[in-house]
Amino acid sequence: MVNLKDFNFQQLENYLINNGFEKFRAVQIAKWLYIKKVDSFDLMTDLSKNLRNFLKENCEINSLKLLYWEQSKIDGSIKFLWELKDKNTVETVLINEKDHKTLCVSTQVGCAVGCKFCFTTKDGLIRNLETNEIVEQYIQVQRFVGNEERISNIVYMGMGEPLANYENTKKSVQIFTDKRMVGLSNRKITISSSGIIAQIKKMYEDKEFPHVKLAVSLNAPTQSKREFLMPISQTNRLEELIKTLREIPLKPGWRITLEYVLIKGVNDTIEDAKNLVKLIKKDRNRFKVNLIPFNPYPLSEFERPEEERILAFEKVLWDNNIATFIRWSKGRDISAACGQLRKKDLLQINPV
Ligand code: SF4
Structure with missing residues (x-):
């Protein structure tokens, strides 16, 4: 079959x-x-x-079975838990933005990257998703919300490292952007990577990989801090990563998003903000920074910074003309926020 x-x-x-x-x-x-x-x-x-x-x-043509969905009372985001044919499960989150809807899709069951602050990686990598399992997340959620409200944006920011599942991620992007298929605009799709340098280069050299937006999880302004939070940085060094991001071709007006999870006492000081400025100031028009206050999960070793600290960090960047946005994560009350998705057995709410 x-x-x-x-x-x-x-x-x-x-x-x-x-x-x-x-x-x-x-x-x-x-x-x-x-x-x-x-x-x-x-x-x-x-x-x-x-x-x-x-x-x-x-x-x-079908591969996902909806096990349950859960809607945030705070912002209306909806988290979906799917069962795959082999009984593994993955999650997808539908985010209500001001004027559109964004779907956050998963590309792997679990993740091997091992970021210290991330809930998804705690069980390691179980397997890559097939192309159909990535595409089906969009199709089923669009069916769920009805065709009148089109989901216009997709971010590859759910469970897994999309560029570690390169071929299936690429094919799903082809299907999402092909006018004869789903037909979404390329600029409304974002691949979010932990910063695997070779894979980022490969994606930009690959003529068959549709040109979509790129986000990279930076999370620290120095090699030692990044290595502490993201062990992948031992082999994908910060300096080399930034050099790569400076060199990849960008469409006019497009920027690379640098994701920065702010963790209390770890990477949220004014000195960290200044070091971040130093790192990217020269190419500030190439980048924008998304600050994501850490979302604590059960037994996590890290804490979320207080609001004043988050705002002070943001101010240092804006004072240096670096476009910076705070992502007050959506869906926090349903564990749908960044880094909180995880294969788990939560079947008590809205079982289907
Ligand atoms: S933050 Fe992303 S890349 Fe890092 S472990 Fe979690 S899912 Fe993997």
Whole structure:
């Protein structure tokens, strides 16, 4: 059995041709999968009976089972827990922004990167998600909210390091941006990486990887602090990372987002802010900084800084003309905020 949501458009066409069907059928099938979002071949009424029977016998289109969803009383964000075919689970978060909706998708079950402040990585990496499992998160949540309210933005910021699941992340971005498939704007998709230098370079050299926005988890302004918080930094050194980010080609007006989780007493001092200025001041038009106050989770060893500290840190950056935004994380009351997603058994709320 193949899952049709594992195919980019070209692959879908080739699959049909190789099995004796007309090329144009790919447009019809893509429309049913990504525009109408049907979950059964029987609903694809403009396909011939012969093709529908072939698809039923050889293909599948569904891969996620919704186990539960939970909505934040504070800001309306919704967290979804899915069961995969092998019974592993992953989470997706729908975030209500002022004028649009953003979906935060997962790319792995667990994560091997091991950031010290992150809840997701506590069980290590279990496996990569398939392309269809990444794409299906969007399709199912869009179906859940109804077609009248289009989810226009996607951030690859859920469970996992997207560039460690390179091929499936790439194919899912192709499907999301292809006008014949989901058809979202490239500038409304953001890949968030922990800063694996070789993979970032590979993505920018790869002509088939659609050019979308990049966010990098920086989290510290010096090598020693970053190494403490993000062991991956031992081999992906800060200086080399910043050099890479300076050199990659950017579309006019686009900036790289530097994510910075602020942790009390660890990386939130005025000296840290000044060191961050030193690190990026020269290229400040290339970057914007997202400050994310740490969201404590059960048994976490770190704390969230007080509001004055967060604002003081932000001020140092703005005083040096570095575009800085504080992400007062959405969905904190449902553990849907950054770094809080984790495979776990929370089935008591809104079971489906
Ligand atoms: S913050 Fe992201 S990259 Fe780091 S361990 Fe967590 S999921 Fe992995």
